[in-house]
Amino acid sequence: MNTSGKVIKCKAAVLWGLNQPFSIEEVEVAPPKAYEVRVKILVTGICRTDNNATIGVMPAKFPVIAGHEAVGIVESIGEGVTTVKPGDKVIPLCVPQCGTCFACIDPNSNFCEKIDITGRGVLSDGTSRFTCKGKPIYHFMNTSTFTEYTVVEECALAKIDAAAPPEKACLFGCAFTTGYGAAINTGKVTPGSTCAVFGLGGVGLSVIIGCKAAGASRIIGVDINSRKFEKAKAVGATECVNPKDHTKPISEVLKEMTGNSVKFTFEVTGNLDTMVDALASCHMNCGISVVVGDPPPSTTLAFDPMLVFTGRTWKGCIFGGWKTRNDLPKLVSDFMAKKFSLDQLITHVFPFNKIKDGFELLNKGESIRTILTF
Numbered sequence: 321m322n323t324s325g326k327v328i329k330c331k332a333a334v335l336w337g338l339n340q341p342f343s344i345e346e347v348e349v350a351p352p353k354a355y356e357v358r359v360k361i362l363v364t365g366i367c368r369t370d371n372n373a374t375i376g377v378m379p380a381k382f383p384v385i386a387g388h389e390a391v392g393i394v395e396s397i398g399e400g401v402t403t404v405k406p407g408d409k410v411i412p413l414c415v416p417q418c419g420t421c422f423a424c425i426d427p428n429s430n431f432c433e434k435i436d437i438t439g440r441g442v443l444s445d446g447t448s449r450f451t452c453k454g455k456p457i458y459h460f461m462n463t464s465t466f467t468e469y470t471v472v473e474e475c476a477l478a479k480i481d482a483a484a485p486p487e488k489a490c491l492f493g494c495a496f497t498t499g500y501g502a503a504i505n506t507g508k509v510t511p512g513s514t515c516a517v518f519g520l521g522g523v524g525l526s527v528i529i530g531c532k533a534a535g536a537s538r539i540i541g542v543d544i545n546s547r548k549f550e551k552a553k554a555v556g557a558t559e560c561v562n563p564k565d566h567t568k569p570i571s572e573v574l575k576e577m578t579g580n581s582v583k584f585t586f587e588v589t590g591n592l593d594t595m596v597d598a599l600a601s602c603h604m605n606c607g608i609s610v611v612v613g614d615p616p617p618s619t620t621l622a623f624d625p626m627l628v629f630t631g632r633t634w635k636g637c638i639f640g641g642w643k644t645r646n647d648l649p650k651l652v653s654d655f656m657a658k659k660f661s662l663d664q665l666i667t668h669v670f671p672f673n674k675i676k677d678g679f680e681l682l683n684k685g686e687s688i689r690t691i692l693t694f
């Protein structure tokens with residue numbers, strides 16, 4: 321049946337309010353307006369950032385359809401759309417690439433002004449394409465992938481190889497791209513170096529894959545959940561340490577383990593204390609520490625300025641620093657050419673209506689990535 325130009329009724333997981341459970345509802349998805357694209361979602365991963373939205377750590381407007389790590393097929397396009405067509409395999413982009421803003425023009429920046437990390441929750445014309453029970457439902461991070469159909473702006477879509485397997489390629493919508501890019505683009509990890517990665521979830525493991533690809537000789541995984549160590553080692557960690565097993569600060573533990581030679585550290589948990597620990601753990605003069613975890617909103621951080629005065633560099637990145645529309649198709653091609661494997665990152669594959677089970681596993685620390693299929 322040709323659905324182009326018509327409202328589509330489909331299943332979506334709606335969050336009616338803060339700290340409310342995901343509720344599977346029938347929603348109406350309006351056709352795309354100019355420069356917008358309606359996408360049939362095939363699979364979507366569960367990221368900590370989605371959980372953060374449910375508890376107010378990531379800004380969102382409610383009621384909302386969350387989700388930002390997916391692969392889909394273009395169902396229909398709005399007026400003026402030229403870069404994708406119905407049938408194309410695509411990844412919705414939480415960091416768009418409009419191509420015209422300051423960040424898009426600057427070669428070293430990817431923080432496109434079309435990004436929605438402040439919880440705007442609407443498309444460019446100020447409205448939503450979702451309704452449920454007569455109420456408008458807000459978008460999330462330009463993507464909203466916990467639904468059978470979504471509408472995104474053309475600049476928030478990367479067209480990928482039609483042969484890419486969706487249940488793996490969805491990890492390019494967040495975890496892999498974010499973590500791998502943090503190591504390669506932001507940290508710029510050097511061959512033979514020692515790295516420490518704080519937080520061994522889907523994003524942290526992807527940082528390890530990036531450190532290994534960059535030629536790091538020692539990669540230390542740090543996590544308060546020692547059950548994460550096996551996977552970390554499987555993707556390239558040379559050793560792992562649990563701060564809870566030590567009475568000394570973790571920066572001291574790492575210094576002793578390495579003879580004070582940790583050059584790169586990555587914070588991939590979203591905890592303020594860990595951000596300072598990671599900074600303190602890299603070498604006092606030439607160390608580089610990268611913040612990857614989502615900091616809680618409206619918080620401030622106290623730290624000893626001596627940590628940076630002596631020469632450390634403190635950086636951060638959104639979505640691994642990639643120019644998303646240009647770079648994601650290339651990353652997917654590299655994956656198809658077997659330059660890296662994503663197998664270790666996927667621990668569970670569930671049908672979409674088991675979304676609550678997926679979040680329960682995440683919060684119990686029992687999963688890396690759970691992939692939901694439609």
Ligand code: CND
Pocket residue numbers: 366367368369372494495498518519520521522523524542543544545548563588589590591594611612613614615637638639640682685687688
């Ligand atoms: P996930 O929850 O799967 O992993 C986090 C890991 O951190 C878990 O293994 C925890 O046990 C561990 N952890 C928690 N507290 C500590 C601590 N104090 N010390 C050491 N380890 C700890 O999360 P994820 O991998 O999906 O995401 C990780 C972070 O990255 C999270 O904050 C998420 O919101 C953020 C993120 C950032 C970006 C970006 O563009 N920068 C994109 N997506 C996700």
Ligand code: ZN
Pocket residue numbers: 416417418419420421422423424431432433434
């Ligand atoms: Zn832009």
Ligand code: ZN
Pocket residue numbers: 367368369370388389494495
């Ligand atoms: Zn994410």
